[in-house]
Amino acid sequence: MHLQIFFFLSLPFLILSTPTPYGPRRSPKPFDTTARPGFLDWNRLRPDSFLKKRDLHSVEHFTNPPPIKRRRSPETSPSTSLLAPLEDRATPGQWSNMGGLGSYHPSAISWGPGRQDIFYTHRNDRRCYHRFYANGGWSQDWADLNGSCDFAPSGCKRRPNYMHVFCKGTDGQCWHRPYNGGSWGGWQGLGGSVRYYPCSCSWGFRHVGIYVCSPDRQLWGRQYDENTGWGNWANMGGSLAGAPTGVSWGEGNTMMVVMGDDGQAWTTMTNNGAATWTNWQSMGGSLDAPPAAVAVNGTMSMFVTGTDGAVWTRTFTNSTGSWSGWMNMGGTVMDATPPDVTATDSRNMEVYYTSTGGAVYRKKMTGGTWSSSWENMGGSVASKPSSVGWGPGNIDVYGIATDGSTRRCY
Secondary structure (H helix, E strand, O other): OOOOOOEOOOOOOEEOOOOOOOOOOOOOOOOOOOOOOOOOOOOOOOOOOOOOOOOOOOHHHHHOOOOOEEOOOHHHOOOOOOOOOOOOOOOOOOEEEOOOOEEEEEEEEOOOOOOEEEEEEEOOOOOEEEEEEEOOEEOOOOEEOOOOEEEEEEEEEEEOOEEEEEEEEOOOOEEEEEEEOOEEOOOEEEEOOOOOOOEEEEEEOOEEEEEEEOOOOOEEEEEEEOOOEEOOOEEEEOOEOOOOEEEEEEOOEEEEEEEEOOOOEEEEEEOOOOOOOOOOEEEEOOEOOOOEEEEEOOEEEEEEEEOOOOEEEEEEEOOOOEEOOOEEEEOOEOOOOOOEEEEEEOOEEEEEEEEOOOOEEEEEEEOOEEOOOOEEOOOOOOOOOEEEEEEOOEEEEEEEOOOOOEEEEO
């Protein structure tokens, strides 16, 4: 999926190779479904330099940074083995090459029927690029949203015509750009000291939450209210080993799902708009990458890549406050790569993963029942998949190929 990264903040204009938010896969081992004590007390907050003042970029520098000097790396020479024919798919469907030159994985969101918005971080200039689908067609080309980004962007819808894009800046802090009522605002530095790419989700038309992992692996969150603006950063504890995942299933409800540095999944949730959070709960598992999750109609399902290379899942039901057991969905997932999931309701969803050979595979839940086997979607992808539902029966999936182009299956 990604190549090992070495990025030095003390050398801001030198990139040796492409960063990865994960790490190499541990030696394959069985998936451990039991909940286990963590290495640290997840609910005991630890002193950290997350809010410490540093040499942060100005808005002017972030928006229009100096050119980045880049050494040639193997990534600039695409692997022919991963650039297989796009039409190599087991069932009807199409792949398209949307162009661009991205790193990491794209972010795909939809704020209404017939609308899609796709974001990626440019491989060379580190700017955020955006393309959208509306009224039956795509915008002519990728639009340069500027910025100086490190890692993948995170897009989040709030309501029709209102969305946000977040990224970790090359200065280490979290940056934000809003889209309000049909036009882009400017980039805003939100502060903090971020280890991986951020995640964002909305629990109401007026609210957005942004969540990041600090250098000492604690989770931090910050909330936006349309009437009062941004609140302060809040330390949420934990001991993460990858980027967090957040989902909401209704007004005031958010659940965070993360991979701990002990290799298992952990969760915390709020039902009062992030005013208070429950204690962290161990979910067990033996994870090889951060989780994916989806929430709808009072349920939340997480999907993880196990250290055995298979996709595993379990589901939380809000009305009962209970979790199902772990279920093995099978598959052969690319090392250290999360799956992705999109749902149209609690009984209909699609899960995707990128295989060790670069093809994307899909399983569908229809009426509460999963398909018996994984469907080979073909393709030529070198990142985790990013799926998005953009209307009744419409789900597309995206990925970045080794040549940097964004690939779309529809």
